[in-house]
Amino acid sequence: MKILFSYILLVLLCIQVHAQVSIESMLCKVTKPLTSNQRIELASQFSAWQATKATSLNAPAEVKTIPLVFHVISPSVPSVAEVEEAIVQLNDAYSNKGQFETNGGADMEIIFDLARTAPDGGATTGINHIPTDYTNMDMDLEDTDLVNHSHWDQSKYLNIWLVNSIEGEALADYTGRSWWTRSGVGGYANGAGVVVTSLTTSLVAHEIGHYLGLFHTWEGRNCKNDDCLLDGDMVCDTPPDKSTGGCNDNSCHTDTLSNYSNNTFFIDTLDMSTNFMDYSSCPLDFSLGQKERMHFTLDSSYPTLSVTGRTTSVLQSPCTDVRHINFYMDRQYPIPNEEVLFQSNTMGNTTNYRWFVTPSDFIWKETDPRVGLVSTLADLRYTFPNEGDFKVTVQAWDASDSTCLASFSRYVRVGCGVDARFYPDIRVIASKQPHALMTDSVRFTNRSYNATSYKWTISHQNFDSTNPSLPDTTSDLKDLHFYFEEPGEYEISLTAINGACEDQSNVFNLKVFDPTMEGSPYIEEVLCSSADTLLVLFSLSNNGYDTINVGTPVAFYDRDPRYVATANLMGTYTLPGFIYGGESNLYSAVLAGDITAIDELFVSFNDTGTVDLPIQYPPDDRNQLSTQTIFPPSGYSELTYSNNVNSYKIDVSGFTQERDTIVCDGQVIGFDFEDMFDPSFCSDTVFWVSEHKGYLSSDLQLNYLANEDDLINVVYRSVSGMEILGIINVRLGRPSFDLSDTVYRVRRGEGVTLKIEGDSSYQYNWTPEEGLSDPYGMSPFASPEQNTRYTVEAVDQYGCITLAKQVQVWVETTAHLPNLFTPNGDHSNDHLLIYGLESIIDVSFKIWTKNGVVVFASNDLVTLTKYGWDGKYRGKPLPSGVFFWGVSGTYEDGNPIYLNGVESGVIHLAR
Numbered sequence: 001m002k003i004l005f006s007y008i009l010l011v012l013l014c015i016q017v018h019a020q021v022s023i024e025s026m027l028c029k030v031t032k033p034l035t036s037n038q039r040i041e042l043a044s045q046f047s048a049w050q051a052t053k054a055t056s057l058n059a060p061a062e063v064k065t066i067p068l069v070f071h072v073i074s075p076s077v078p079s080v081a082e083v084e085e086a087i088v089q090l091n092d093a094y095s096n097k098g099q100f101e102t103n104g105g106a107d108m109e110i111i112f113d114l115a116r117t118a119p120d121g122g123a124t125t126g127i128n129h130i131p132t133d134y135t136n137m138d139m140d141l142e143d144t145d146l147v148n149h150s151h152w153d154q155s156k157y158l159n160i161w162l163v164n165s166i167e168g169e170a171l172a173d174y175t176g177r178s179w180w181t182r183s184g185v186g187g188y189a190n191g192a193g194v195v196v197t198s199l200t201t202s203l204v205a206h207e208i209g210h211y212l213g214l215f216h217t218w219e220g221r222n223c224k225n226d227d228c229l230l231d232g233d234m235v236c237d238t239p240p241d242k243s244t245g246g247c248n249d250n251s252c253h254t255d256t257l258s259n260y261s262n263n264t265f266f267i268d269t270l271d272m273s274t275n276f277m278d279y280s281s282c283p284l285d286f287s288l289g290q291k292e293r294m295h296f297t298l299d300s301s302y303p304t305l306s307v308t309g310r311t312t313s314v315l316q317s318p319c320t321d322v323r324h325i326n327f328y329m330d331r332q333y334p335i336p337n338e339e340v341l342f343q344s345n346t347m348g349n350t351t352n353y354r355w356f357v358t359p360s361d362f363i364w365k366e367t368d369p370r371v372g373l374v375s376t377l378a379d380l381r382y383t384f385p386n387e388g389d390f391k392v393t394v395q396a397w398d399a400s401d402s403t404c405l406a407s408f409s410r411y412v413r414v415g416c417g418v419d420a421r422f423y424p425d426i427r428v429i430a431s432k433q434p435h436a437l438m439t440d441s442v443r444f445t446n447r448s449y450n451a452t453s454y455k456w457t458i459s460h461q462n463f464d465s466t467n468p469s470l471p472d473t474t475s476d477l478k479d480l481h482f483y484f485e486e487p488g489e490y491e492i493s494l495t496a497i498n499g500a501c502e503d504q505s506n507v508f509n510l511k512v513f514d515p516t517m518e519g520s521p522y523i524e525e526v527l528c529s530s531a532d533t534l535l536v537l538f539s540l541s542n543n544g545y546d547t548i549n550v551g552t553p554v555a556f557y558d559r560d561p562r563y564v565a566t567a568n569l570m571g572t573y574t575l576p577g578f579i580y581g582g583e584s585n586l587y588s589a590v591l592a593g594d595i596t597a598i599d600e601l602f603v604s605f606n607d608t609g610t611v612d613l614p615i616q617y618p619p620d621d622r623n624q625l626s627t628q629t630i631f632p633p634s635g636y637s638e639l640t641y642s643n644n645v646n647s648y649k650i651d652v653s654g655f656t657q658e659r660d661t662i663v664c665d666g667q668v669i670g671f672d673f674e675d676m677f678d679p680s681f682c683s684d685t686v687f688w689v690s691e692h693k694g695y696l697s698s699d700l701q702l703n704y705l706a707n708e709d710d711l712i713n714v715v716y717r718s719v720s721g722m723e724i725l726g727i728i729n730v731r732l733g734r735p736s737f738d739l740s741d742t743v744y745r746v747r748r749g750e751g752v753t754l755k756i757e758g759d760s761s762y763q764y765n766w767t768p769e770e771g772l773s774d775p776y777g778m779s780p781f782a783s784p785e786q787n788t789r790y791t792v793e794a795v796d797q798y799g800c801i802t803l804a805k806q807v808q809v810w811v812e813t814t815a816h817l818p819n820l821f822t823p824n825g826d827h828s829n830d831h832l833l834i835y836g837l838e839s840i841i842d843v844s845f846k847i848w849t850k851n852g853v854v855v856f857a858s859n860d861l862v863t864l865t866k867y868g869w870d871g872k873y874r875g876k877p878l879p880s881g882v883f884f885w886g887v888s889g890t891y892e893d894g895n896p897i898y899l900n901g902v903e904s905g906v907i908h909l910a911r
Contacts, residue, residue, distance in 0.1 A: 033220065036230075043229040049296045064298060064306035067115040067314045069157045071150040072129045073137075074164040078199065080125055081879060086199040087112055088882065088908070093205045093276065096285055100201075102274055103769055105285025108294055110212075110306070112158070113850075116317035119152050119363075122395055122407025123319045130410055133332055133449065138423040139168035141506045143190055148360070148389065150410050151192050155304045156314055158211070159193030160204070166197055169427035171244070176547055176580025182426060202283045205276045213297030214290055217241045217271070217278045223252035228264075233277065237264050237289035241271040244279040256799075266763065266799040317851065319404035323348030325396045326408040327380075333449060335417045336387055342380040342394070348406065349398040355380040360389035360411050384414040419449040420496035420505035422480075430515035430545040431484040433626035438515040438546050444480040444492065448503075451496035456480045459491040463514075464623035486625055487514035516621045517581070518544035518639035521554065521605045523648035524586070534591045536648075538603055540575070541584035544639045548579040553634050555609035556591055557602045562645055565613045567602070572609040598650050605644045606634050617641035660729045663706040664800035671728065673700040673714070687715040706730055733800035735762055739792075744782070745810045749901020751783030754790065754807055762794040771809075783901070787811050817885070817899040820908045823871030831868035832907065834899060837861065843889035843897055847907070850882065859889075871909050880911050 034042070070083055078086075090112055092098040096105035114126030130150045137146050151159050168185035187196035187207045194207040215233040218241040228236035236258070243251035248270055255265040273280040275287065286294075298306050307315070323346075330341040344353065358372035372393075374382060384390065393409040424442050431440040446454060453476065460470040470486055484490065490512060494505040520541045527535040536556065542548050552575045559567035571591040579585050591601075607615060611633050618630035620640040631637050638644070663669045673686050688696040691711040696702060704712065714726035737758025744752045751771075756764060756778050769775040771784030782790065788811070793804040815837040823830045834845065845864055847856040855873040858864055871878055886904040889897040899905070 039230045039234065043227075043234065045300065046229070046234075046293070046296050049299060050292070062308045063109045063111060064295070064308060065111050065113055065315065066306045067157050068112050068126060069115045069124075069152050069159055070127045071159060071161045072127060073132055073135045073146065073149070074162050074197075075131070075135055076164070077129050078127075078162070080127060083127055083199070084114065084881065086201070086204070087114065089201040090204055090208075093201050093284075094286070100284050102285045103775075104272075104274070104287070106288040106291050108286055108291045110294060110298075112208075113315050115152075115157055115314050117314050118407045118409070119156070120393060120395070120405075120407050120409070121318065122405040123317045123323050124407065125324045128408065128410070129326060131328060131332070133419070133421075135164040137163055137166060137195075138421075139166050139185055139188055139195070140427065141423065141508055142421070143188075143195070144506070146195065147190065147192050148411050148413070153363075154192045155302070157193075158208070158305065161193065161195045162199065163195060163197055166195065167423040172426070172428040174430070174545065175582040176542070176545065176578075177583070180426075202276060206283065209277050209286070209290070209294070212294040213301070214277050214286075214293055216244075217275050218244055218251075223254040225252070225254040225257045228258040231258070235287065235289040235293055237287045238272050238275060238277075239265055239269050241278070243271055245281070247273040247280050247282045249273060249280075263761065263763075263797075266795055266797060319348075319401075319406070320851070323350070323396075323404065323406045324408075325350065325394060325406045327392075327394055327410075329412070333417055333419055334384055334412065334414050336384050336414060339381050339383050340412075342382065342392060344378050344380075344394055344396065346396055346406070349400075350396040350406070351399045352376070352397050352402070353378050354395040355382075356391075356393040356395075357382060357384075358391045358393070360391050362391055384412075387414050387416065389413050415503060416498075416501035418451050418496045418498050418501045418503040420451070420494050420503040421447045421449070422494045422505060422508075423447070424492075424508060424510070428511065428513075429484065430487070430513040432487055432515050433485045439483055439485060440512075440515075441481060441483040442510065444482065444494075444508075446478050446480075446494065446496075448494065448496035448505075451498050451503075453497045454478055455495040455497065456482075457491075457493050457495070458482060460486065461489045461491075462623055462625075463488055467623050467628075468625065470625075484510075484512045487512050487622070513545070514622050514639055515545035515581075516637055516639040517542055517546045517548045518643075519548055519552070519579070519605045520643040521603045521646050523601060523603055523646060526601055526648050526650055534570075534593050534598075534601070536589045536591055536601065536603075537586065538589065539584055539586050540579060540605065542579040542581055543643075545581040547581065548575065549636065550575055550577055552606060552636055553608045554589075555604045555607040556589065557604065558593070558598050559600070560602050560645065560647070561604050561607070561613050561615045562617075563614050567613055569609045570601070600647050600649050602645060602647045606632060606636055606638060606641075607644070608634050617644060659727075660731065662731050662733050662798045664798065665732045665734050666705075666707055668703055668705050669730075671702045671704065671712070671714075687713075689713045689715065704730070706732060708732065733796050733798040735759065735794045735796035735800055735802045737762065737764075737794045737802065737805075739805055739807060742806065743808045743810070746783070747811075747814050747901075749783070749814050749816065749898055751781050751901075752809065753779050754782050754792075754809075755779050756792070756794075758794060759796070762796050764792055764794055766790055766792045782809050784809055784811055814901070815897065815899050817905070817907070819900075819906065820910060821871070822910050823877065824911050831870055833866070833868040834864045837865055837897070839892045840897065841890045841892055843887070845885070845887045847883050847885045850884070855883070871911075877911070878909060880909055883907050883909060 068087065072078065093100045094108040094110050096102065096107050115124060116126060118124040128150055132149050134142060134146050134149060146161060166185040169182055170185050171183045173181045187194060187203050189207050189210040194211055196203055196207060217233050217238050219233040221242045223240045223242055224231045225240045232240055239255045240252035243249045250270045253268050255268045272278060272287065274282055274284040276283045276285065325344055325346045327342045327344045334340045353376055354373060355375040356372040357374050362372065374380065390412045391409055392412050393407060395405050395407045397405045422444050424444050426442055429440040429442060430438065432438060456475040458473040462469045469488065490510045492508045492510060496503050520543055522539045524537040524539055554573045556570045557567040558570055561567045570593050571589060573587065573589040604615065618632050621629050621637045622639050629637050661669065686700060687698055688702045690696050692708060709732055710730040712728040712730060714728065737756050740755035740757055746752050760778055763776055764778055766772055766775045766780060771782055771788060773781040788809050790807045790809065791804045792807065794802045815834055817834050818832065821829050821832045840861060842859065843861060843864065844859045845857065846854055847869060848854045855878060856869040884904065884906055887897055887899050888903065891897060
């Protein structure tokens with residue numbers, strides 16, 4: 001067996017693997033793991049929020065729009081069209097549409113759009129290019145510096161920083177055979193937004209998922225599932241998962257354990273490997289439960305970030321024409337009393353300028369818009385009077401329209417001209433002086449600016465503050481390669497120096513774990529080998545790093561050797577091979593003893609069996625400096641001795657006297673004698689007898705066909721003549737339901753509720769899923785595009801399935817409009833046409849841009865149904881993008897005209 005040590009670092013991280021779309025390994029971290037109390041509090045808050053939504057659960061949810069601003073730190077600047085296309089793909093991912101549409105995925109009812117108004121009210125493209133040396137940044141040391149270069153009010157905007165590369169370590173996995181396996185970083189979420197190294201959809205979707213409150217589907221990397229609101233990722237419709245990769249894995253078999261809290265998983269299922277919050281190579285979707293979590297986070301943590309619809313001025317430009325501005329600095333590290341040139345770069349008609357220099361925390365106020373005004377020229381030459389953090393803003397407008405401002409801001413740090421920066425090559429190690437046979441080092445690469453000399457400082461703090469720590473260590477090398485000889489918490493900092501000018505780097509915190517071995521025994525089973533011997537099957541896990549050596553002793557006692565001086569030694573065992581760090585091995589030992597005379601068997605690891613009882617283990621090695629380590633008589637020091645003794649209760653009456661078994665009608669269920677009785681009793685005779693069917697078998701295993709409620713008696717006779725009776729109460733699961741109606745008629749674009757008369761606790765599986773609001777609900781709303789025969793079956797809490805029933809929905813044809821067309825000249829789908837529009841009195845149809853510019857309009861039936869719109873405006877082809885449409889008019893029967901069942905909607909133009 002193998003136990004994998006994994007250390008997830010302290011920010012939400014993601015590694016990016018460059019491959020085909022949706023093939024990133026999302027190696028991310030989740031901050032420090034939540035404590036039990038924190039999980040309980042968060043679950044309580046979520047449940048309270050759910051209760052406030054209970055009255056409107058069946059009503060259509062309000063789609064929330066989140067404004068985005070991109071701060072491009074990377075030297076390669078994407079175009080506005082590239083960013084807009086990335087947002088289209090992101091919206092498809094969050095809406096379960098296009099290439100991201102899956103049967104199990106859900107529409108998050110969250111959309112993203114570029115901000116068009118800056119915090120000061122000026123026009124913006126929502127894309128800020130901020131040239132800086134931090135395009136290659138360190139996620140642990142420089143996140144604050146990156147944010148301080150450019151950020152907008154996170155209560156109104158979701159900031160996305162696009163950088164070239166991120167120095168960091170997402171996961172560090174350790175086993176004694178393969179040592180460390182480490183993974184780099186492609187993105188992470190911080191308090192103001194997300195940082196990414198590309199606009200790849202799955203990467204951005206994953207990180208925004210973290211920002212909106214989602215954990216990884218494999219959170220905790222265990223299968224605990226006592227309560228799905230508290231365990232794992234705290235989302236009830238994502239199954240337990242401890243695998244960080246692969247597709248179609250099934251890493252946990254505890255899916256059904258939380259049925260009473262999630263009412264979702266009645267049988268064991270595969271991991272949700274298509275989920276964006278997994279690390280699989282096939283991320284495609286989110287779940288309904290994750291949707292709830294996102295909306296809960298928006299309401300509770302970011303109440304002003306999202307808006308309903310598109311009414312906010314943040315998403316609307318204050319200008320009718322295309323206009324934006326930015327500026328470039330002629331030096332990245334300005335110093336006081338030295339002139340800096342800020343050169344503006346504008347698009348659109350611009351004749352007037354205003355430059356402002358304000359404190360970095362300045363907030364624009366309409367009542368005092370001219371605070372900090374320093375120039376009205378196109379370019380600014382400015383001398384900062386002192387060191388500090390400043391905000392430089394330029395506003396530009398055309399004299400013919402003074403209300404239409406374009407603006408751009410960035411933060412400027414004024415220092416003495418030196419910038420201290422470095423990054424480590426690894427972030428987690430285990431190291432101790434040679435007695436543990438393991439030491440490790442870290443390389444710290446210096447990338448400071450304008451320094452001529454350096455001073456490194458390494459400070460140590462013992463994990464236990466009551467124990468001594470090492471004195472500080474310093475070095476004047478440019479790059480530092482440092483061997484850590486003792487475990488503990490270290491702080492590493494760099495001072496960069498140029499004459500009288502010094503700059504102190506941020507502090508890197510490094511945990512150096514104690515690599516000492518840590519053995520933990522566990523008795524798996526005690527078997528009756530013969531009349532006077534016991535066969536003990538036991539496992540031994542090494543929860544440390546260093547290897548447990550060949551010959552390490554294990555002792556067995558009939559009572560606890562830690563507390564009972566009269567405990568009898570029943571035998572010793574020496575390990576025949578190594579147990580590497582992070583691994584576990586199985587062993588068997590034959591001991592002399594009468595099983596009927598022993599109540600409990602104890603195993604003691606790292607014990608020769610020759611010491612006086614009660615056995616006294618030395619103090620734990622953890623938190624000790626190497627010179628203070630105390631060794632036991634065996635000669636092998638351990639990280640902790642608190643888990644060195646384990647026991648196995650031997651009790652011939654210790655089995656389940658009666659048990660209930662729920663089984664589906666007609667199912668064959670297997671019973672195993674050894675699952676019910678301790679096999680160490682050296683069984684002689686077994687009988688299985690049914691109350692209704694009589695004698696069944698005398699084998700150890702029984703295969704039983706369940707077609708009625710029954711009682712099965714299990715009679716067992718031991719070698720000592722003891723006879724014990726076990727009772728199995730077999731009860732059948734028989735779910736049933738009826739349909740309120742089996743035939744419905746609707747007009748195209750409209751729908752109807754399919755009603756079931758049955759138990760609301762059942763899960764109802766409808767197929768096909770197309771056109772259904774909830775393919776697992778008791779009363780889904782059906783709005784198919786064509787005549788559809790739906791099949792439904794019920795599944796009760798035990799996984800029993802009824803015979804399927806069918807419902808026919810007949811669809812009457814109505815007018816409809818495609819949501820996508822491709823006017824690229826290939827004579828296929830080059831025109832946007834209305835189909836099925838006939839028998840009308842009048843009609844009016846318009847198409848407009850997101851800025852409200854009407855690009856097509858007609859009230860002629862022939863034009864709309866035979867010629868349509870060719871994707872041009874004023875004779876020029878429009879670029880790919882999203883457009884909005886509206887229709888009005890009347891059919892001859894007096895009913896209003898709808899397209900696709902609605903009077904307005906969205907189309908996608910793709911070239």
